[in-house]
Amino acid sequence: MNVCVIGAGYVGLTTAAVLSDIGNHVICVDLDMKKVESLRKGSIPIFEPNLQEIVLKNKQRLSFTNDLGTALENAEMVIVAVGTPPLPDGSSNLSYLYSAVFSMMKYATSHKIIMIKSTVPPGTNEAIYQSLIDQGYNSNQFTLVSNPEFLREGSAVYDMLHPDRIVVGLHEENPAIIQKVKELYHGIHAPFIITNYSGAELIKYASNAFLATKISFINEMARICEMFGADITHIAEGIGSDARIGYSFLQAGIGYGGSCFPKDLQSLSFVAKEKNITPHILDATQKVNDTQMDFYVNKIMDVFPDLSSLKIAMLGIAFKADTDDIRESRAIEFIKKLNQLGCTVHAYDPKAQLPNELTVDNQQHPNLQDTLKDADITIVATGWKEFLTMDWMQAKQLMRGNTIVDARNCLDKDLLESYGFQYIGVGRG
Numbered sequence: 001m002n003v004c005v006i007g008a009g010y011v012g013l014t015t016a017a018v019l020s021d022i023g024n025h026v027i028c029v030d031l032d033m034k035k036v037e038s039l040r041k042g043s044i045p046i047f048e049p050n051l052q053e054i055v056l057k058n059k060q061r062l063s064f065t066n067d068l069g070t071a072l073e074n075a076e077m078v079i080v081a082v083g084t085p086p087l088p089d090g091s092s093n094l095s096y097l098y099s100a101v102f103s104m105m106k107y108a109t110s111h112k113i114i115m116i117k118s119t120v121p122p123g124t125n126e127a128i129y130q131s132l133i134d135q136g137y138n139s140n141q142f143t144l145v146s147n148p149e150f151l152r153e154g155s156a157v158y159d160m161l162h163p164d165r166i167v168v169g170l171h172e173e174n175p176a177i178i179q180k181v182k183e184l185y186h187g188i189h190a191p192f193i194i195t196n197y198s199g200a201e202l203i204k205y206a207s208n209a210f211l212a213t214k215i216s217f218i219n220e221m222a223r224i225c226e227m228f229g230a231d232i233t234h235i236a237e238g239i240g241s242d243a244r245i246g247y248s249f250l251q252a253g254i255g256y257g258g259s260c261f262p263k264d265l266q267s268l269s270f271v272a273k274e275k276n277i278t279p280h281i282l283d284a285t286q287k288v289n290d291t292q293m294d295f296y297v298n299k300i301m302d303v304f305p306d307l308s309s310l311k312i313a314m315l316g317i318a319f320k321a322d323t324d325d326i327r328e329s330r331a332i333e334f335i336k337k338l339n340q341l342g343c344t345v346h347a348y349d350p351k352a353q354l355p356n357e358l359t360v361d362n363q364q365h366p367n368l369q370d371t372l373k374d375a376d377i378t379i380v381a382t383g384w385k386e387f388l389t390m391d392w393m394q395a396k397q398l399m400r401g402n403t404i405v406d407a408r409n410c411l412d413k414d415l416l417e418s419y420g421f422q423y424i425g426v427g428r429g
């Protein structure tokens with residue numbers, strides 16, 4: 001199928017690459033000239049495992065442009081994957097989405113299936129549909145389909161090739177369009193869930209909210225574990241072995257970050273409150289997440305009441321391992337908090353960069369050795385494999401102090417203690 005993807009970010013670029021890999025002809029359009037130029041040269045502007053390879057492999061079927069008109073010429077389907085970032089009041093900024101949909105309709109000279117992949121609050125697809133009708137477009141010119149995306153950064157290519165489900169939200173029953181969506185994803189095996197627009201929108205929000213709630217739940221349990229000398233990793237194993245609960249998303253730590261969980265929970269809470277529903281669980285989930293950082297900071301300050309003269313090494317800047325994305329990164333929040341307490345932080349990440357505003361008070365190093373040298377405390381804020389497998393005995397020799405803060409509960413506590421480290425995790429007995 002001939003497809004146009006609007007937006008070449010984490011989702012748009014992965015979508016374009018994977019759809020071309022399974023046989024579609026894809027033109028990906030982005031407003032960002034630099035991004036498009038770099039993609040045309042075969043260079044991927046983000047770090048995402050296997051994405052570079054798949055883009056290069058499919059260059060016969062995958063191209064990039066800034067010109068929406070050209071991108072639309074032969075496209076039967078237009079997939080919209082632009083950002084829907086949070087506004088200060090917690091609601092979603094839908095201006096990029098509206099702008100993308102309405103500018104593409106101005107250029108369209110034939111019927112287009114418009115597939116909304118961006119994450120949007122319930123009611124958005126219906127509102128877009130109505131706006132298009134109000135502006136005089138009709139069903140001979142467009143069919144609007146909601147198709148939320150469930151990929152994770154760090155495994156985006158794999159997730160898109162192996163989804164647990166493909167959700168399709170429609171305005172009304174439309175077997176021909178369902179057939180087209182199946183054709184688009186030909187070769188990808190997953191159950192199709194067909195629903196209406198708000199059903200699809202809410203499946204997406206509810207999935208993220210449920211996963212975030214699992215994280216806040218285990219973080220709250222970790223706090224309780226500390227009071228009773230229990231180890232949260234045993235609790236996670238014990239409850240996870242119940243198939244009704246499952247093992248995933250039960251890793252306690254510094255809380256969830258990233259460009260989606262924080263914004264999607266805020267946005268869902270916002271629309272619920274607008275409809276006079278009090279979102280008790282969503283609010284509690286966010287409250288636990290917002291206070292988890294202080295829980296760690298207080299534990300550190302119990303050991304070091306004055307942090308101001310200490311050298312702190314921060315391993316991990318990205319919001320999680322295997323990505324360069326620093327949006328809503330808890331590691332960055334941690335650094336800001338430590339700066340407020342008078343510390344300078346020496347940071348290292350295999351792929352992510354400190355934002356400019358933090359390079360005034362802190363330093364980023366190109367390797368672990370320089371970061372750890374003479375550190376009083378080392379904080380592991382992101383579970384990169386490099387940190388899990390590094391030689392901690394050597395790290396101890398490089399450091400001045402012997403305190404390890406495991407902000408992801410991802411290290412071997414017993415091994416570190418046997419090396420003479422003082423280990424601070426959360427809920428570790």
Ligand SMILES: NC(=O)C1=CN([C@@H]2O[C@H](COP(=O)(O)OP(=O)(O)OC[C@H]3O[C@@H](n4cnc5c(N)ncnc54)[C@H](O)[C@@H]3O)[C@@H](O)[C@H]2O)C=CC1
Binds near residue numbers: 011030259
């Ligand atoms: N990042 C993720 O892991 C996931 C994100 N999502 C959702 O997907 C959407 C996109 O997220 P990301 O890819 O992370 O965003 P992003 O910020 O990485 O990429 C968005 C891209 O859209 C481009 N853009 C904006 N307006 C445009 C327009 N009118 N025409 C052409 N290009 C335009 C921007 O220049 C940017 O390159 C969001 O709604 C997000 O919530 C859903 C699942 C996973």
Ligand SMILES: O=C(O)[C@H]1O[C@H](OP(=O)(O)OP(=O)(O)OC[C@H]2O[C@@H](n3ccc(=O)[nH]c3=O)[C@H](O)[C@@H]2O)[C@H](O)[C@@H](O)[C@@H]1O
Binds near residue numbers: 211257
């Ligand atoms: O809508 C989205 O954007 C995406 O959001 C998440 O994906 P992502 O944000 O890439 O990363 P996750 O692996 O879900 O991690 C999110 C945050 O939770 C934290 N986390 C995760 C799991 C866990 O057990 N504990 C925990 O603290 C991570 O460190 C990270 O900060 C969802 O997992 C995807 O399904 C969804 O498509």
